[in-house]
Amino acid sequence: MTHHDIVIIGGGPAGLSAAVAARKAGIQDILILERDGVLGGILNQCIHNGFGLHTFKEELTGPEYASRYIAMVEEEKIPYKLNTIVADINKEREVTYINREEGLVTIKAGAVILAMGCRERPRGALNTPGYRPAGIYSAGTAQRLMNIEGYCVGKEVVILGSGDIGLIMARRMTLEGAKVKVVAELMPYSGGLKRNIVQCLDDYGIPLKLSHTIINIEGRERLTGITLAEVDEHRNPIPGTEEHYSCDTLLLSVGLIPENELSKGAGVSMNRITSGPNVDDCLETEVEGIYACGNVLHVHDLVDFVSQEAALAGENAAAYVKNGKRGEKCHKVPLLAENGVRYTVPQVLNVDTMQDTVTVRFRVADVYKDRYIAVYYDDKLISRKKKKVLAPGEMEQVVLKKSSFADYPEIGRIKICTEVE
Amino acid sequence: MSGLQYDVAIIGGGVTGAAVARELSRYQLKICLVERAEDVCSGTSKANSAIVHAGYDAATGSVKAKMNVEGNRMMGELSRDLDFAFRRNGSLVLCFSEDDRPALKALYERGVANGVPDLKIISGEEVRAMEPNITDEVVAALYAPTGGIVCPFGLTIALAENACDNGVEFKFLTEVTNISKIDGGYELAVRDKEPVTARFVVNAAGVYADVFHNMVSEEKIQIVPRKGDYCLLDQEAGKHVDKTVFQLPGKYGKGVLVAPTIHGNLLIGPTASDIEDKEGTYTTAKELAEVTAKSAISVKNIPYRQVITSFSGLRAHEKSDEFIIGEAAEGFYDAAGIESPGLSSAPAIGVYLAKLIAEKAGAEKKTDFIATRKGIPHVAAMSREERAALIKERPDYGTIVCRCENVSEGEIVDSIRRTLGARSLDGIKRRVRQGMGRCQAGFCTPRTMEILSRETGIPMEEICKNQPGSEMITGEA
Numbered sequence: 001m002t003h004h005d006i007v008i009i010g011g012g013p014a015g016l017s018a019a020v021a022a023r024k025a026g027i028q029d030i031l032i033l034e035r036d037g038v039l040g041g042i043l044n045q046c047i048h049n050g051f052g053l054h055t056f057k058e059e060l061t062g063p064e065y066a067s068r069y070i071a072m073v074e075e076e077k078i079p080y081k082l083n084t085i086v087a088d089i090n091k092e093r094e095v096t097y098i099n100r101e102e103g104l105v106t107i108k109a110g111a112v113i114l115a116m117g118c119r120e121r122p123r124g125a126l127n128t129p130g131y132r133p134a135g136i137y138s139a140g141t142a143q144r145l146m147n148i149e150g151y152c153v154g155k156e157v158v159i160l161g162s163g164d165i166g167l168i169m170a171r172r173m174t175l176e177g178a179k180v181k182v183v184a185e186l187m188p189y190s191g192g193l194k195r196n197i198v199q200c201l202d203d204y205g206i207p208l209k210l211s212h213t214i215i216n217i218e219g220r221e222r223l224t225g226i227t228l229a230e231v232d233e234h235r236n237p238i239p240g241t242e243e244h245y246s247c248d249t250l251l252l253s254v255g256l257i258p259e260n261e262l263s264k265g266a267g268v269s270m271n272r273i274t275s276g277p278n279v280d281d282c283l284e285t286e287v288e289g290i291y292a293c294g295n296v297l298h299v300h301d302l303v304d305f306v307s308q309e310a311a312l313a314g315e316n317a318a319a320y321v322k323n324g325k326r327g328e329k330c331h332k333v334p335l336l337a338e339n340g341v342r343y344t345v346p347q348v349l350n351v352d353t354m355q356d357t358v359t360v361r362f363r364v365a366d367v368y369k370d371r372y373i374a375v376y377y378d379d380k381l382i383s384r385k386k387k388k389v390l391a392p393g394e395m396e397q398v399v400l401k402k403s404s405f406a407d408y409p410e411i412g413r414i415k416i417c418t419e420v421e
Numbered sequence: 422m423s424g425l426q427y428d429v430a431i432i433g434g435g436v437t438g439a440a441v442a443r444e445l446s447r448y449q450l451k452i453c454l455v456e457r458a459e460d461v462c463s464g465t466s467k468a469n470s471a472i473v474h475a476g477y478d479a480a481t482g483s484v485k486a487k488m489n490v491e492g493n494r495m496m497g498e499l500s501r502d503l504d505f506a507f508r509r510n511g512s513l514v515l516c517f518s519e520d521d522r523p524a525l526k527a528l529y530e531r532g533v534a535n536g537v538p539d540l541k542i543i544s545g546e547e548v549r550a551m552e553p554n555i556t557d558e559v560v561a562a563l564y565a566p567t568g569g570i571v572c573p574f575g576l577t578i579a580l581a582e583n584a585c586d587n588g589v590e591f592k593f594l595t596e597v598t599n600i601s602k603i604d605g606g607y608e609l610a611v612r613d614k615e616p617v618t619a620r621f622v623v624n625a626a627g628v629y630a631d632v633f634h635n636m637v638s639e640e641k642i643q644i645v646p647r648k649g650d651y652c653l654l655d656q657e658a659g660k661h662v663d664k665t666v667f668q669l670p671g672k673y674g675k676g677v678l679v680a681p682t683i684h685g686n687l688l689i690g691p692t693a694s695d696i697e698d699k700e701g702t703y704t705t706a707k708e709l710a711e712v713t714a715k716s717a718i719s720v721k722n723i724p725y726r727q728v729i730t731s732f733s734g735l736r737a738h739e740k741s742d743e744f745i746i747g748e749a750a751e752g753f754y755d756a757a758g759i760e761s762p763g764l765s766s767a768p769a770i771g772v773y774l775a776k777l778i779a780e781k782a783g784a785e786k787k788t789d790f791i792a793t794r795k796g797i798p799h800v801a802a803m804s805r806e807e808r809a810a811l812i813k814e815r816p817d818y819g820t821i822v823c824r825c826e827n828v829s830e831g832e833i834v835d836s837i838r839r840t841l842g843a844r845s846l847d848g849i850k851r852r853v854r855q856g857m858g859r860c861q862a863g864f865c866t867p868r869t870m871e872i873l874s875r876e877t878g879i880p881m882e883e884i885c886k887n888q889p890g891s892e893m894i895t896g897e898a
Contacts, residue, residue, distance in 0.1 A: 100816035122861035124730030134886035151894040221890030
């Protein structure tokens with residue numbers, strides 16, 4: 001069985017950044033496995049701009065952002081295999097992949113970095129009643145057909161869900177000459193970034209209807225129309241609020257789900273809220289030597305943070321390959337998400353071995369105004385920061401300093417929560 | 422053949438039509454099958470419970486009972502001959518109250534009288550030992566080890582392909598609009614196409630069987646589409662139950678079932694509501710909620726969050742509540758009212774009708790009948806060695822297109838190139854399960870469209886989900 005020091009599953013933004021960081025940390029023998037025919041992952045179809053403000057201090061398109069990392073991978077001569085799908089990973093870090101040229105191959109990895117990204121929630125998962133005609137696409141599928149394959153998916157469009165891809169596609173379809181009639185969002189707030197609502201809907205006069213959902217889908221062959229209704233606080237349609245829209249296309253942007261089939265196969269423990277693996281501050285899963293980063297870990301808003309997170313995974317995987325397991329007697333402290341904070345990544349902090357600072361990322365459960373984000377070590381308030389607006393669509397973060405733990409040698413838990421006053 | 426084009430014309434490419442075609446193709450007859458849609462298995466046969474019933478439901482002595490028990494008996498060998506997925510997982514009919522025990526006992530006795538083998542009434546404890554997720558309310562159950570699950574697409578497509586291999590001509594996108602008696606047979610008028618003439622006609626038109634029957638017979642029948650909504654759950658939920666779990670039948674048929682599918686998903690449903698629209702394959706919020714509520718009576722902790730799709734099917738329910746199989750007018754044969762247990766019964770209906778027609782036609786059996794058919798290899802299910810060898814031989818088996826169901830380009834290519842190959846995305850999906858998984862074709866749709874276009878020469882703009890009118894894209898960007 002061939003051995004590689006680090007095997008990275010996925011050649012999208014997370015995988016590329018992890019690879020570059022691992023190489024810079026001194027690991028020569030790295031292999032990236034990518035299922036698509038090119039590196040770059042989903043960025044290739046994100047031809048709009050707005051990428052890279054944090055990483056490169058300039059505004060790039062998705063393909064431009066990807067090409068910067070691809071160039072680094074090429075420059076570092078990091079090997080990768082395209083059109084190669086991983087069929088299985090096990091606890092022993094044996095990775096089985098398949099491609100045309102080699103067939104079925106199993107390799108052994110010193111460390112594995114999971115960077116498979118996420119997929120879109122389909123219509124079926126919503127149980128929306130009605131027919132099942134052509135013309136219903138998840139927003140990302142439509143984006144691929146339009147931006148990579150060069151086809152229009154429709155002329156009169158309704159979009160359900162206000163996730164970022166849906167918002168981006170509202171603008172894209174409009175620019176392509178389609179009429180985007182409405183974007184409907186089940187929740188009383190948008191799931192996307194504020195800037196996307198402004199730049200993709202407001203600028204084009206596309207109405208966003210919050211607390212609305214689709215209650216019927218019409219058309220036997222191709223979609224002919226939908227019925228929209230307002231929902232009450234329990235998300236049930238309110239009778240009498242039905243509105244009919246004729247359309248030939250329905251795009252869905254109703255959530256992204258980390259693609260963790262391989263992770264589960266490897267026995268990695270999963271987090272119910274993020275649908276990604278539970279990880280510590282090194283982004284190591286509960287299976288030794290298997291790391292996770294990017295959208296497979298938790299869904300991000302900005303690729304810049306994916307790159308940062310993945311670089312950390314790459315560095316830590318490199319350290320593991322060079323130095324082996326960290327001390328057995330690590331003081332592991334769980335991070336608890338409470339009172340309006342839905343989850344944290346990481347979920348566990350090794351106080352003894354942590355780097356000088358650790359960034360904890362999280363999302364809130366609802367739209368909050370003028371709330372504080374508070375950090376507690378056991379019951380002791382450590383920091384409190386006021387935020388004018390907190391929204392589920394915008395990932396938040398707090399930075400924990402190693403030095404701050406000096407006074408808390410017996411710490412049992414770290415709590416991150418929102419507070420009103 | 423007195424100037425007629427065919428000896429037999431079969432209307433309808435569902436499981437019944439395909440079974441009749443396959444059995445008739447054993448004889449020296451010129452046969453065609455006409456189908457309104459672009460593919461076989463496009464109506465009721467594609468949207469049902471995918472169950473091979475044991476045969477205790479229908480009244481003793483009824484055609485339904487006979488065909489069901491015989492069809493069930495045939496299914497094992499047929500699945501090996503024609504290489505489709507079938508498993509006898511056994512079925513349970515749950516009894517929730519001591520008051521209902523007499524009804525359970527009656528069901529048992531009916532099953533025995535119908536000739537269903539190995540039936541047993543078991544206690545609530547025995548049920549829960551067998552199926553730990555069965556609710557505590559269950560006091561007893563009828564256990565039928567011969568009950569099974571089948572791939573309804575696999576069964577229908579296998580029968581059709583084998584019929585085609587044995588000379589049956591398939592005419593798709595061929596909608597019969599009228600039937601008239603002509604000298605020595607019938608003429609079928611076809612929308613926008615030349616008429617079809619044949620000595621014998623088989624009416625296997627599903628929910629439209631009454632329309633065709635009533636064109637030739639004075640004894641009118643009426644098929645009421647009985648709609649049933651279903652939810653399909655992710656394969657992660659597929660082991661929630663192992664057996665097909667029914668509820669003791671009530672006024673509206675067999676109630677809601679919970680069953681694993683042959684491909685490892687969990688299926689719950691169907692509802693039963695009589696509608697007028699023969700095309701009314703829509704789901705409703707009310708019925709989907711009913712599926713959820715009723716399934717929870719049988720099985721606890723069903724992970725409803727893992728629903729990956731919902732769909733609706735129309736049972737071809739005839740007012741008499743019975744299969745109508747036989748000669749309705751001179752040379753015109755019905756296979757009408759084929760509602761549940763139609764899928765289970767289809768192989769037996771095929772044999773029965775083929776024999777009737779062959780006798781009437783005085784047709785001899787062929788000596789070169791091809792009795793077996795090989796399905797498309799499912800590469801992901803193969804052993805490592807087999808898979809490696811296959812990829813070596815055909816590298817496109819090494820390119821995974823549908824990552825949820827692990828379907829390779831090679832399998833998709835096969836589904837298009839083989840006998841009665843797919844011409845639509847749904848056709849590919851039914852043959853190799855591309856797009857059947859948890860992302861519901863999100864990732865693989867563009868690539869699959871491209872392969873279909875490349876293999877068939879159909880321009881991208883004309884690639885359809887199913888029938889014409891269901892085009893996927895509207896033009897170039």
